[in-house]
Amino acid sequence: MYGSEGFSIYDIILWAQGLGVSVGVFILSMTLGLLLGVAIGLIRYYQIAFLGKTLMMISEFLKNSPIIVQLFLVYFGIPAVTGIDMTPIEAAVWTLSANTAAFIAVIIISSISSIEPRQLEAARSFALSEFVILRKIIFPQAFSVSIPLLVGLAINQLQVTSLISVIGVYDLTRVGDIVNQRTFEPFIVWPIIGATYFILAKLLAHLGTRLERRFSQHKIMSEL
Amino acid sequence: MIEIKNLYKDFGELNVLKGINLSIHEGEVVSIIGGSGSGKSTMIRCINGLEKITSGTLTVDGFDVTKPSELLEARKKCATVFQQFDLYPHLNVVDNITLAPINVLGLSKAEAQIKAMELLDSMAMSDRATFYPSQLSGGQKQRAGICRALAMNPRYLLLDEITSSLDPEMTAEVLEILKLLVKRGITMICVTHEIDFAREISDRIVFLDEGTILKDMDKQSFFNDDGGLMEPRIAKFLTKMATI
Ligand SMILES: Nc1ncnc2c1ncn2[C@@H]1O[C@H](COP(=O)(O)OP(=O)(O)OP(=O)(O)O)[C@@H](O)[C@H]1O
Ligand SMILES: [Mg+2]
Numbered sequence: 023m024y025g026s027e028g029f030s031i032y033d034i035i036l037w038a039q040g041l042g043v044s045v046g047v048f049i050l051s052m053t054l055g056l057l058l059g060v061a062i063g064l065i066r067y068y069q070i071a072f073l074g075k076t077l078m079m080i081s082e083f084l085k086n087s088p089i090i091v092q093l094f095l096v097y098f099g100i101p102a103v104t105g106i107d108m109t110p111i112e113a114a115v116w117t118l119s120a121n122t123a124a125f126i127a128v129i130i131i132s133s134i135s136s137i138e139p140r141q142l143e144a145a146r147s148f149a150l151s152e153f154v155i156l157r158k159i160i161f162p163q164a165f166s167v168s169i170p171l172l173v174g175l176a177i178n179q180l181q182v183t184s185l186i187s188v189i190g191v192y193d194l195t196r197v198g199d200i201v202n203q204r205t206f207e208p209f210i211v212w213p214i215i216g217a218t219y220f221i222l223a224k225l226l227a228h229l230g231t232r233l234e235r236r237f238s239q240h241k242i243m244s245e246l
Numbered sequence: 247m248i249e250i251k252n253l254y255k256d257f258g259e260l261n262v263l264k265g266i267n268l269s270i271h272e273g274e275v276v277s278i279i280g281g282s283g284s285g286k287s288t289m290i291r292c293i294n295g296l297e298k299i300t301s302g303t304l305t306v307d308g309f310d311v312t313k314p315s316e317l318l319e320a321r322k323k324c325a326t327v328f329q330q331f332d333l334y335p336h337l338n339v340v341d342n343i344t345l346a347p348i349n350v351l352g353l354s355k356a357e358a359q360i361k362a363m364e365l366l367d368s369m370a371m372s373d374r375a376t377f378y379p380s381q382l383s384g385g386q387k388q389r390a391g392i393c394r395a396l397a398m399n400p401r402y403l404l405l406d407e408i409t410s411s412l413d414p415e416m417t418a419e420v421l422e423i424l425k426l427l428v429k430r431g432i433t434m435i436c437v438t439h440e441i442d443f444a445r446e447i448s449d450r451i452v453f454l455d456e457g458t459i460l461k462d463m464d465k466q467s468f469f470n471d472d473g474g475l476m477e478p479r480i481a482k483f484l485t486k487m488a489t490i
Binding site: 138140141143144145146147148149150151154158159162163166239 | 294295296318321322324325326328330332333334335336345346349350378394398
């Protein structure tokens with residue numbers, strides 16, 4: 023157990039499992055965070071009074087405190103207070119979702135406020151309903167503005183998933199730690215783990231560029 | 247009929263409209279003129295419910311714009327063309343025009359597009375149908391704005407200085423189109439600084455001064471020496487406009 027035992031084929035399986043957990047937690051928490059963040063952003067935009075204020079206070083806490091503290095708070099705190107048991111992965115997903123949502127809400131609000139408001143008045147004057155205005159005018163424009171910001175956030179949150187190992191999730195970083203402790207080959211293990219995150223981040227960036235092209239046709243056209 | 251009775255509009259301490267009484271009947275072309283800040287835009291914005299009125303009543307074909315349940319019906323009867331065009335920048339010209347007809351009037355996409363193409367054609371704009379607003383000249387944007395308004399089959403067309411962001415050539419282009427619409431018998435409420443144009447197309451001239459209607463006269467009388475010109479403020483305004 024101690025001393026260099028060399029790599030084995032099982033390390034690849036471990037790596038794949040860690041990758042699966044990291045990607046899974048990332049995708050789940052981004053999806054939940056997006057839904058929640060958009061909801062919070064809209065509640066703020068339509069100025070639903072009490073709810074907006076409360077949610078904003080929670081968001082402020084989530085944005086301005088260390089994610090590790092949040093992980094501990096959820097993983098140890100919620101079971102202690104409510105008696106609901108949580109697996110490390112559940113705690114990680116909930117924490118990261120809430121944290122992501124707080125940042126997404128800000129992106130949503132700022133991209134909505136970048137839309138020229140006179141066109142919304144024009145739309146209202148044509149008797150379009152607020153829902154149609156949201157869906158057909160606000161959303162597409164806000165989305166095209168927010169794509170680069172969302173992609174930046176996603177890449178950041180991907181790196182943040184490496185912290186969930188502190189509450190005992192067997193993610194990619196934890197796998198690196200385990201293999202490193204067994205093999206004592208830090209200059210092989212960590213570059214491989216690092217490269218895995220790097221490739222994932224590049225994939226996200228690539229996806230973002232494609233999305234951006236698709237949703238900002240009107241901007242690209244005008245630059246021709 | 248658009249019926250405005252004793253309309254007041256304040257912005258906080260500022261009283262912008264002070265007791266406006268105005269009726270506009272179907273088929274009429276009414277020009278609203280007056281100095282900058284006299285409340286012309288505010289009045290138009292009250293008619294289409296973009297501005298909440300402080301007191302008084304405002305109905306469009308009997309629908310009260312102050313009642314949320316009637317506002318939509320009132321808005322369906324009016325269509326506005328805006329000074330700054332205010333097209334939807336992420337939609338091409340056709341989609342700009344068809345958005346409300348599809349979602350408000352319930353036309354199918356195909357029907358709405360056929361209608362839009364007819365309108366664009368009538369304004370020599372069919373070759374710009376798939377352009378985005380940012381790819382159009384000012385005059386083209388405003389023609390698209392007019393098409394967007396007409397596509398709603400409005401009973402009343404509201405125009406707020408729709409040529410004042412255009413250069414003279416494009417202004418002429420847009421005014422020609424308005425003249426055509428007037429010939430076809432559309433009801434039009436037209437805020438304008440183009441006095442000659444107002445004189446040519448209007449049935450009635452309403453002169454707004456610091457939030458009150460100083461004169462509401464048929465065109466002939468308004469421009470007679472013993473009509474609007476009897477009012478020193480109007481005479482002054484017209485002279486000033488003529489020298490620009
Ligand atoms: N949203 C607002 N808040 C506060 N004051 C406003 C607002 N909108 C308009 N006003 C004020 O109301 C007055 C009338 O404005 P309005 O735009 O109706 O004038 P106008 O007759 O259209 O002038 P112009 O010929 O320059 O367009 C102005 O003094 C303006 O500053
Ligand atoms: Mg104005």
